Amino acid sequence: xxxxxxxxxxxxxxxPLLFGITLIAFIISHxxxxxxxxxxxxxxxxxxxxIVAAFxxxxxxxxxxxxxxxVYVRNLARGDLxxxxxxxxxxxxxxxxxxxxxxxxxxxxxxxxxxxGLILGLMxxxxxxxxxxxxxxxxxxxxxxxxxxxxxxxxxxxxxARLGWTAGPGRLDVGLDPPExxxxxxxxxxILAGDWVVLRNALAxxxxxxxxxxxxxxxxxTRVTRSAMLEVLGQDYIRTAYAKGLPTRTTLVRxxxxxxxxxxxxxxxxxxxxxxxxTVLIENIFAWPGIGQYAYRASTSxxxxxxxxxxxxxxxxxxxxxxxxxxxxxxxxxxLRAT
Amino acid sequence: MKFRQRPLLFMLLVAMTLLIAACAPTVAPAGEAPTGxxxxxxxxxxxxxxxxxxxxxxxxxxxxDPARAFETLPSIIHKATYQTLVTFPPDSVKTVIPDLAASxxxxxxxxxxxxxxxxGAVxxxxxxxxxxxxxxxFDRLKNITGNPSFLAETIASVEAPDEQTVVLTLTQPDxxxxxxxxxxxxxxxxxxxxxxxxxxxxxDAATADTAEEWLNxxxxxxxxxxxxxxxxxxxxxxxRNENYAGDAPAMARVIFRNIPEAATQKIQLEAGDIDIAMxxxxxxxxxxxxxxxxxxxxxxxxxxxxxxxxxxxxIGGPFADPLVQKAVRYALDYExxxxxxxxxxxxxxxxxxxxxxxxxxxxxxxxxxIDMAKSLLAEAGYGDGLDAELAYPDFTFxxxxxxxxxxxxxxxxxxxxxxxTLAPGExxxxxxxxxxxxxxxxxxxxxxxxxxxxxYVEFLPDGVVGKRTNWTSENADEEILALRDQIKVETxxxxxxxxxxxxxxxxxxKGPYAPLFQPGIQIGLGGDLQGFVYNPQWRVDVSLLxx
Numbered sequence: 001x002x003x004x005x006x007x008x009x010x011x012x013x014x015x016p017l018l019f020g021i022t023l024i025a026f027i028i029s030h031x032x033x034x035x036x037x038x039x040x041x042x043x044x045x046x047x048x049x050x051i052v053a054a055f056x057x058x059x060x061x062x063x064x065x066x067x068x069x070x071v072y073v074r075n076l077a078r079g080d081l082x083x084x085x086x087x088x089x090x091x092x093x094x095x096x097x098x099x100x101x102x103x104x105x106x107x108x109x110x111x112x113x114x115x116x117g118l119i120l121g122l123m124x125x126x127x128x129x130x131x132x133x134x135x136x137x138x139x140x141x142x143x144x145x146x147x148x149x150x151x152x153x154x155x156x157x158x159x160x161a162r163l164g165w166t167a168g169p170g171r172l173d174v175g176l177d178p179p180e181x182x183x184x185x186x187x188x189x190x191i192l193a194g195d196w197v198v199l200r201n202a203l204a205x206x207x208x209x210x211x212x213x214x215x216x217x218x219x220x221x222t223r224v225t226r227s228a229m230l231e232v233l234g235q236d237y238i239r240t241a242y243a244k245g246l247p248t249r250t251t252l253v254r255x256x257x258x259x260x261x262x263x264x265x266x267x268x269x270x271x272x273x274x275x276x277x278x279t280v281l282i283e284n285i286f287a288w289p290g291i292g293q294y295a296y297r298a299s300t301s302x303x304x305x306x307x308x309x310x311x312x313x314x315x316x317x318x319x320x321x322x323x324x325x326x327x328x329x330x331x332x333x334x335x336l337r338a339t
Numbered sequence: 340m341k342f343r344q345r346p347l348l349f350m351l352l353v354a355m356t357l358l359i360a361a362c363a364p365t366v367a368p369a370g371e372a373p374t375g376x377x378x379x380x381x382x383x384x385x386x387x388x389x390x391x392x393x394x395x396x397x398x399x400x401x402x403x404d405p406a407r408a409f410e411t412l413p414s415i416i417h418k419a420t421y422q423t424l425v426t427f428p429p430d431s432v433k434t435v436i437p438d439l440a441a442s443x444x445x446x447x448x449x450x451x452x453x454x455x456x457x458x459g460a461v462x463x464x465x466x467x468x469x470x471x472x473x474x475x476x477f478d479r480l481k482n483i484t485g486n487p488s489f490l491a492e493t494i495a496s497v498e499a500p501d502e503q504t505v506v507l508t509l510t511q512p513d514x515x516x517x518x519x520x521x522x523x524x525x526x527x528x529x530x531x532x533x534x535x536x537x538x539x540x541x542x543d544a545a546t547a548d549t550a551e552e553w554l555n556x557x558x559x560x561x562x563x564x565x566x567x568x569x570x571x572x573x574x575x576x577x578x579r580n581e582n583y584a585g586d587a588p589a590m591a592r593v594i595f596r597n598i599p600e601a602a603t604q605k606i607q608l609e610a611g612d613i614d615i616a617m618x619x620x621x622x623x624x625x626x627x628x629x630x631x632x633x634x635x636x637x638x639x640x641x642x643x644x645x646x647x648x649x650x651x652x653x654i655g656g657p658f659a660d661p662l663v664q665k666a667v668r669y670a671l672d673y674e675x676x677x678x679x680x681x682x683x684x685x686x687x688x689x690x691x692x693x694x695x696x697x698x699x700x701x702x703x704x705x706x707x708x709i710d711m712a713k714s715l716l717a718e719a720g721y722g723d724g725l726d727a728e729l730a731y732p733d734f735t736f737x738x739x740x741x742x743x744x745x746x747x748x749x750x751x752x753x754x755x756x757x758x759x760t761l762a763p764g765e766x767x768x769x770x771x772x773x774x775x776x777x778x779x780x781x782x783x784x785x786x787x788x789x790x791x792x793x794x795y796v797e798f799l800p801d802g803v804v805g806k807r808t809n810w811t812s813e814n815a816d817e818e819i820l821a822l823r824d825q826i827k828v829e830t831x832x833x834x835x836x837x838x839x840x841x842x843x844x845x846x847x848x849k850g851p852y853a854p855l856f857q858p859g860i861q862i863g864l865g866g867d868l869q870g871f872v873y874n875p876q877w878r879v880d881v882s883l884l885x886x
Contacts, residue, residue, distance in 0.1 A: 034767030038774060040401075042409050044489045044788040046774065047803045054484035054545050087571060088402055088551065098572065153602050161610045168612050169603050174393050174574070174594055287598045289572035302767055 003330055010323050017319065018312055022076065025311035026069050029304055036061060039301040040085055059085055059304075072308065081312075082305030086297060091309035094294060099313065100184025101171060102290035105282070106275040108210035113217030114268050120218070121225025121264075122257070125233065136222060143219025152212045152285040159208060167204035169287040176201055209286040213279065217271045224267045228260035235259075261332055269325035273318040390591035392884055395604040396617040398597035403569055404554040405476070405526040407485035411878065412575070412595060417523030418877035419577055419593065420463075421560030424454055424473065424505070424520050424527070429872045429880060432790035433696065435517040439468060439527055439561070440505070449512030449830050454505040462529040463558065463565045463580045470499030475530035475540045477507075482544035487524035490789060514830045515791035521876060522789065532559035563588045563882040572597055577881070589870075589885030601738075608633060608863045614886070615871070616863035617878065620738035621681030624861055632866040637683045640860045641692045641875045642737060643785045646671075646729075646748065648851035649778065651809035657727065658780045661849055662719035668705045668853045670712035670755035671748065679747055680739070682859030689843040690785075690798045692857050694875075696832065697792050697839025704847055704854065712755035726758045731782035732770065733763035739858050745782050748855070776809045782855070790876055792839050798852060799823040799842070808851045819845055 036059065037052055045051045056062040060071060075082060081091035117140075124136040159166045171186055172178060178186060179193035187206065190199035232238065233256055241251040280292035291310060298306035330336050399410040405417055426438040441457035460468040474497050481491040493513040498506045509516060519525070528538075536557075537549035558566035563585065564577040575595040579588060596613065598604045604616035605623050609630065619627070619635075627635050648664050649655025657663045673686045688699035716725060731745045742763060749759040763769075772778040785804065787794045797803040800815035800823065812820055822845065826838045846852055862879075864871055870883040 032767070033771055034765075035771060038770045039767050040486075042486050042489075042788070043786070043803060044797075045409070045486045047806070048489045048492065051484050051486070051488060058545070086401055088407075089571075094571075153606075156603065156606050161606045164610075168607055168610060169598060170573070170596065174596060174612070175391060285600045285603055287596070287600070287603060289570075289597070293572065293599070300766065 003327065006330075007323065007327065010326070014316070014319050018315060019073070019076075021312055021315040022073065022308050023069070025308045026072065026304070029299075029302065029307045030065055032302065034302050036085055036302040036304065039303075059083075068304075072305070081309045084298070084306040084309075085303040086301050086306065091305050094306065095291070095309055095313055096184065098289055098291045098294045101288055102276055102279055102283070102292060104185045104187060104206065105209055105213060105279060105288060105290060106272065108206050109214035109275055110217060110268065110272045111214075112210055113214035113271065114221055116214075117218045117221025118225055118264070121222040122229060124222065124226045125229035126252075128230065136226075140219040140222040143215045143217075144223070145219075146215065148212065148216065149281040149285060151215055152209070152282055155208055155212050156285065166208045167201065169205075169285070171205050171288065172198065172201055173205075209282050209288060213275060213282050217275065220271060221264065221267060225260065225264050228263045229256060232256045232260045258332060262329065265325055265328050265332065269321045269328075273314075273321045276317050277314045390589070392590040392593045392615075392881065392886070393613045394593065394595050394615040394617060394879075394881070395598040395607055395613045396595055397599045397601075398572065398575075398595070400569070400571070400575070402485075402551055402555060403558075403566065403575075404485075404551040405523055405528060406480045406483045406548075407487070407551060408523060409486040414523050414877050415879060415881070416558075416566065416575060416577070416595070417526050417560075418562070419564040419881050420558035420562040420566050420580075421523065421526030421528065422460065422468075422562050423522070423525050425517055426521050427790070427874060427876055429883060430874060432518070432694070432875055435521065439473070445830075449514075449828070450509045452507040452509070452516065454507070456503045456505065459584045460561045461582050461584050462532070462561050463582050464529065464532060465582050466529055466531060468527060468529075468561050469502045470505045471502070472530045473497070473505045473527050474499045475533070475538075476526065476528045479528075479533075479538065479540035479544055479548065480524050482540060482542055483548055484545050487522065490519045490522055490524050512828045512830060513793075514828070514835060515789055515793035518791035518793075519789045523877075526560060528554075529559040564593065567592075588882035590881065593881045605863065608865065611865065614865040614868050614884075615879065618738070619861040619863050621684075621859065621861060623863075624682065627863055634864040634866060634868070636860075636862040636864060636871060636873055638860050638862075638873050639683050639685060639694060640737065640858050641694060641787050641790070642739075642858055643687065643690065643692050644739060644744065644855040644858065645690065645783060645785065646853040646855060647778075647781055647783060647804070647808050649776070649780070649808050650811075650814055650851055651776070654777055654809065655779045655851075657719070657721065657725055658851065660719050662715045663721070663725065664851050664853075665848070666712040666715035666719070666755065667752065667757075668847070669708045669715065670752050670757070671853060671855070672707050672751045673702070673704070673856075674707075675751070676744065676747055676856050679743065680856050680858055682861055684856050684859045687854045687857050689846040689854055690852050691792060691795045691839060691843055692787070695787075695790075695792045695795070695839075697836035697843075699840070699843055704843075707751075709755050716756045721756065724756055724758050726760075727780055728760050728762040729780055729782060730762045730764060730769060730772065730778050732766040734766050736784060737858060738861070739784070741782060744855065748782060773807055776807050778807075787875075792835065793826065795839075795842075796823060796826055798846070798850075810851060816849075819850075 037046060037055055041051065041055060060068055072082060083089060084091050084094050087094055120136045124133045127133055160168050176198060179189045179195045179198050182189050182192050186202035187199060190202055238251065238256055241255050279290055280296050282288065283290045283292045295310040298310060396412055398412055400412045401410060402408045403413055403416060405421060422439045424438060424440040425435045428436055439456055439460055440454035443452055443454045445452055456470060462468060477497045480488055481494065493509050493511060493516060495508045495510045500506060533550050536553035539547040541547065555569055563580055563583045565580045567576040567578045569575045574597060577593040579591050601618045601620055604618055607613045608616040624635060627633050646667060648658030650659050652659040677684050677686050685693050685701035687693050688704035691698045693701050716722065729745055729749060731741045733742055745761050749761055752759050773781055773783060799805050800810045800812055800820060822841055829835050829838055867886050869885045872880065872883055
């Protein structure tokens with residue numbers, strides 16, 4: 001079917017999917033044996049019935065659970081994600097504040113990881129079993145096996161504290177004002193504002209966490225690229241292409257790389273979603289105010305509105321990346337277009 | 340569409356450019372002295388070196404509204420931006436000294452406190468501080484029924500007969516009321532400013548007051564600093580209050596940076612980018628102590644880590660038996676626990692932390708006596724061993740890893756004939772059974788709600804912790820009930836000290852508790868920082884700091 005129809009259909013299906021996500025998130029977070037009262041009120045406040053009653057009334061916790069869900073869904077339909085119990089601000093505002101930081105970090109990490117991974121995987125496949133290949137395989141193994149928090153602390157210690165090559169934790173230096181907010185992505189906003197000092201500073205702060213976060217992705221993509229390329233290069237049509245006299249470059253790009261890209265694109269898409277959802281440790285160590293930390297705090301304090309808001313946002317991100325990956329399949333693989 | 344190699348090359352080129360642009364920080368670290376040659380980017384960030392203090396702390400702020408905030412960072416911020424009627428001296432919590440109130444009288448029956456305000460205090464907008472602002476602030480705290488409002492539960496009413504006098508009437512004598520008034524919750528806010536921004540103090544304030552959003556970004560106080568901004572999860576910025584009636588603080592700007600990870604705080608402190616690292620742990624001390632550019636403050640916190648049983652035989656089982664409870668107290672290796680905690684940790688005698696009025700000196704409690712513990716167990720009928728579970732929250736709080744200490748307790752008790760299995764739980768889950776009183780034997784902590792020994796009455800029958808151990812007037816003996824009731828009303832300091840001594844004596848012999856330790860606190864300071872004084876109430880008074 002024409003691609004636009006396909007995209008439209010997928011997007012429409014997203015809506016019931018998101019509602020389903022809220023239902024699951026709601027059920028799971030309420031199934032946990034715990035009470036937001038315990039999580040959010042101090043020890044003495046918790047034993048004062050007046051304070052507890054006021055708290056429950058404020059957050060609608062005194063209503064029966066199904067009613068709480070209906071209230072949530074009704075508000076959701078109006079675009080109101082409720083207020084976070086922990087931050088006491090609208091969840092939408094919290095997401096607006098914390099999501100761009102994670103998107104910036106994850107995007108930088110995936111760019112770094114994919115580009116480096118592709119290059120290393122390609123080289124490794126082309127010069128198979130050479131020293132280069134062995135070196136790359138060791139490095140990629142290192143990337144996928146090292147615990148990310150250990151890598152992060154090590155990187156901070158060596159490159160920031162000892163060598164002074166990179167900036168420290170946080171998104172900007174202390175005392176440096178961020179540019180006027182348009183997207184929330186400091187790099188983009190700095191470019192839009194023409195503020196080159198902030199741009200350089202933001203990039204300097206982005207470098208280390210992005211590289212550390214991208215280490216796993218690099219390793220993963222290297223391995224997938226390598227194995228996909230090796231498989232494709234072993235195909236008959238590649239031999240035919242060489243035999244025909246096609247220049248190596250054309251063969252590699254038009255035939256080999258393009259066909260190898262399908263599994264690679266899958267992994268990149270999947271990794272991006274994972275990166276966006278799984279940055280807690282990096283955000284913690286690099287003091288990066290992102291959605292990972294927000295989600296962690298929300299879940300440990302049984303902050304139901306925040307939990308559901310974050311679940312939906314992450315689900316939405318996965319849905320969109322999956323859609324983009326599927327669209328890329330269309331572009332890459334003519335066989336899918338023939339239907 | 341043909342897939343060209345050029346996009347790949349292009350992306351590569353862009354990546355390299357970005358990498359080169361990003362490498363090498365463009366701004367000099369805040370702690371360094373400015374050098375002669377400055378680049379354009381250094382000049383941009385000049386404020387970092389001009390009277391700015393940078394403090395790294397794991398931000399736990401939920402709100403900066405004094406009527407709603409109860410966490411660590413807000414207490415530091417409020418100390419800097421607001422004033423209270425009374426306060427503590429810079430380095431102790433044992434006495435109460437004047438702040439906004441120059442003097443006060445207490446009625447003979449201990450229920451009426453009359454405060455006379457000092458002259459000259461002004462809010463940051465220039466308006467004078469009056470008694471009606473005090474009344475507004477206190478009423479607002481009480482009626483919003485937020486987290487800290489329990490501090491005002493003994494206050495029946497607060498009135499301002501004239502602009503310089505505040506009369507506080509209590510529901511009953513409360514020996515700790517002055518200590519409670521030091522809290523940031525009792526900060527005096529400008530009624531005019533807060534009302535202009537949606538504030539309300541009436542009976543319906545819980546729903547009628549909408550000033551929180553404004554108070555999260557502005558302060559309406561009379562303290563040495565003004566809140567310039569709070570970016571949640573990133574940083575809180577204070578600037579000097581030009582209208583402050585007292586001596587101007589040395590630092591023009593104070594920035595509290597949210598750095599959740601203690602290891603990162605340490606790295607930043609060593610790199611010279613921050614002046615204070617608030618959340619360091621004992622195992623980080625060794626390397627910092629040998630660093631000549633860094634000073635370390637090590638002190639005693641007022642957190643109490645303890646074991647509790649359950650007085651209800653149906654729930655507590657063996658841990659409701661006074662003999663078993665006493666056996667636990669004699670089986671613990673207090674010295675070993677203290678060493679495990681490290682730093683300046685101490686072993687309190689009982690359920691009253693060292694440093695509070697009437698608290699015994701460290702190590703005045705029971706000393707380890709395995710034979711005594713074994714014979715007590717035998718007497719209770721568990722000569723062949725006692726199988727039991729130790730419940731605890733599986734987390735690290737203020738540098739104390741509960742799993743580690745649970746294992747230590749297990750090892751200690753097993754030596755005396757117990758057979759302990761560990762039963763960790765996720766914090767919120769474990770808290771439920773603890774709070775409901777359904778936990779037979781657990782490892783927990785207590786933070787003082789206010790800095791007065793009276794708070795530790797919560798461990799006695801019908802107190803907050805007492806209820807969690809099902810210790811009520813139904814099953815408590817006359818001795819402890821009488822003692823408890825006396826403590827609640829006694830206002831004479833030496834008499835109180837004596838009563839708290841009796842309380843500790845009782846709990847050492849009987850009762851469902853065993854104190855484990857009182858952790859130390861560790862704060863890292865930049866080498867050029869002067870004037871740091873630790874106070875358990877507000878951790879650090881930034882107005883005393885200079886570089």
